[in-house]
Amino acid sequence: MRSTLTRLFYTLSNLTRTSAPLRNTYSLRPGPPQLRSSMPIIPSFIASLFGTTAASNMSSSSSSYPDQRTPDEWRAVLNKEQFRILREKGTEPPGSGKFDKHYPTTGVYTCAGCHAPLYKANHKFSSGCGWPAYYDSIPGAVTRHEDRAFGMLRTEIVCSNCGGHLGHVFKGEGFPTPTDERHCVNSVSLSFSPDDEPVKKEGGEGEDKSKV
Numbered sequence: 001m002r003s004t005l006t007r008l009f010y011t012l013s014n015l016t017r018t019s020a021p022l023r024n025t026y027s028l029r030p031g032p033p034q035l036r037s038s039m040p041i042i043p044s045f046i047a048s049l050f051g052t053t054a055a056s057n058m059s060s061s062s063s064s065y066p067d068q069r070t071p072d073e074w075r076a077v078l079n080k081e082q083f084r085i086l087r088e089k090g091t092e093p094p095g096s097g098k099f100d101k102h103y104p105t106t107g108v109y110t111c112a113g114c115h116a117p118l119y120k121a122n123h124k125f126s127s128g129c130g131w132p133a134y135y136d137s138i139p140g141a142v143t144r145h146e147d148r149a150f151g152m153l154r155t156e157i158v159c160s161n162c163g164g165h166l167g168h169v170f171k172g173e174g175f176p177t178p179t180d181e182r183h184c185v186n187s188v189s190l191s192f193s194p195d196d197e198p199v200k201k202e203g204g205e206g207e208d209k210s211k212v
């Protein structure tokens, strides 16, 4: 009887001994357990603010783009803002872009990174959103990706030739255009060529859709 009690006491004190240091650790430092649970959330949110989460989406699909330049090679040909937007999926401030209120009658908007023709002048319309808006692109010039950054589901658009980030495409907003789509594109991602030469080289198929 006494030996059983002793054993029981020994067992209990053993239990206490093993759990006590743990409890002390948590009560002395209340920070770490909280940090541990929030750590994976905060950095990924911050990362998405600066586009690094989106950049990881890129790596899964970047192998499919013909232009395979490395980040260092892009840095050599792009200015800081172009690199931030095209290669790190940044966004220019609304109303700041040189093509926001640019409405030529002819010409082609090309990728500021690789110069692939993306949009024709007559694809552009006034959306009032603060960024250049196009209702359609040159066929095949723009590739769409699901973008879940910022807790939203959006459709990202990139240059099909180099994977450079252009902006997003929105559908069903009610604009009086043939597609009811709005390609919301950063001016920084674009260059403009006043003649249609870049499209003719590509086969010039864009004409059919713009006549509809």
Ligand SMILES: [Zn+2]
Residues within 6 Å of the ligand: 111, 112, 113, 114, 115, 116, 159, 160, 161, 162, 163, 164
């Ligand atoms: Zn490109």
